[in-house]
Amino acid sequence: MSVWDSIVGQDRVVEQLKAVAGGDPSAITQSWLICGPPGSGRSNVARAFAAALESPDHGMSDEPTAVTRQILAGTHPDLTLLATDKVTIGIDEVRDIIATAEQTPVTAPWRVILIEDVDRMLERTTNVLLKEIEEPSAHTIWLLCAPSPQDVLPTIRSRTRIVNLAVPTQAAVSRFLQERDGxxxxxxxxxxxxxxGHIGIARMYARDDQVMSDRDELVVGVLTLARASDAVLLAGRLIDSANAQAAADVERLAAVQEADFRRINGLGEKDRIPPKLRGAYHAIGKKDELRRRTTRRSRDVLDRALNSVASVYRDVAVLQNDAEDAVGLINLENRTAITELSARMSREQAVRRLERIAVARRRLAGNGNPTLVFEALFCSLVF
Structure with missing residues (x-):
């Protein structure tokens, strides 16, 4: 299977990047901005492109090379990955990665610097990065990822080659789940x-019955909101569910990191950690770090919940505009209740509710108290 086979619904972009990776190295653009909405797979596209640039087979062999496997796993010495669970990427992190970018590749043709969520940089941090993006070292390629070009400062946009990803179709995502995950x-x-069309969320729904069940309960809760007390109770259940999901996700991640630490250092599952490695080992499970990760994951769950709530009123609008044959419904299981709501609610009322969801999203992104944000939102949705 080639490195590109894991990319879903991006045929045009894949052909473009294949041609670049297999072309004249002296003609390759060295600074790229890969843009796509959440779930479009922009980070996966960036890694596949990095593998195609670094591997002797340009990622085209049915059997991945050792270089390709290392790149996709993030362990190749000439790939530097900057990702963060924080709200912003720090200026010191960027200065460190710039120092790495100046180094000559160890084994591969290029030193590839991949920055996920470059939109999380503040302007001061971006300015530190700017010169390197504008005039990269001779053997360095920068791959920056962001939701859209508009989420990145114009100074960065103007100095990169932009690749825009599409939202994968339902058919493409469904086919991927069947063929890759069985x-x-x-x-x-x-x-x-x-x-x-969000690949990561689709895999989550397919793998985790509880996550799917939580979504079903949320949609039913929104459709049956009749009084303020319903809104408060629904917000409370949602926050509890988000916190539980986040804690479970972080616990699983910590377990994986601990297992990787043992493997990398040649330690068995039951082996004692040598004194010189204990500091690094215990840092994986530090309370402050786990708390920060849990908060971030909880916000991700709540953001996903906002998408689910918005899908209800999106479906209402679809029915009100006789567009079901053209675009279909998302919440088919709730079609009867949505049809009844679309008959009782005016088009203006449906649009206003979508606007209120957008306001809640901005408040949540601005570190608003999640309980208050969702209580206010659900109270405004009562009909």
């Missing part, structure tokens, strides 16, 4: 539909 067709189709 998901049953009916479940794959439902997970793809409910994820609205």
């Amino acid at each position: 998901v049953a067709p009916s479940l794959a189709q439902r997970a793809a539909r409910l994820s609205e």
Whole structure:
């Protein structure tokens, strides 16, 4: 399987990047901005492109080379990955990565610097990066990822080659789940539909019955909001669910990191950690770090919940505009309740509710108290 086979619904971009990776190295653009909405796979595209640039087979062999496997795992010495769970990427992190970018590649043709979520940089931090993007070292390629070009400062946009990704179709996501993860067709189709083209969320729905069940309960809760007390109770259940999901995700991640630490250092599952490694080992499970990760994951769950709530009023608008045959419904399981709501609610009222969801998203992104944000939102949705 070639490195590109894991990319879903981006045929045009894949052909473009294949041609670049297999072309004249002296003609390659050295600074790239890969843009796509959440779930479009921009980070996966960036890693596949990095593998194609670094591997002797340009990522085209059916059997991945050792270089390709290392790049995709993030362990190749000439790949430097900067990702963060924080709200912003710090200026010291960027200065460190710039120092790395100046170094000559160890084994591969290029030193590749991949920065996920470059939109999380403040302007001062971006200015530190600017000169390197404008005049990269001779053997360095920068791959920056962001939701859209507009999320990045114009000074960065103007100095990079922009690649825009599309939202994968439901059919493409469903096919991916069936072929790559062995998901049953009916479940794959439902997970793809409910994820609205977000590959990561589709895989989550297909793998985790509880996450799917939580979404179902949220949609039913929104459709049955009749009084302020319903809104408060629904907000409380949502926050509890988000915190539980986040804690479980972080616990799993910490376990994986601990296992990787042991493997890298040649330690068995039951072996004692040598004194000289204990500091690094215990840093994986530091309370402050786990708390920060849990908060970040909880916000991700709540952001996903906002998408689910918005999908209800999106479906209402679809029915009100007789567009079901053209674009379909997301919440097919709730079609009867949504049809009834679309008959009782005016088009203006449906649009206003979508606007209120957008306000809640901005408040949440601005570190608003999640409980208060969702209580206010759900109270405004009562009909």
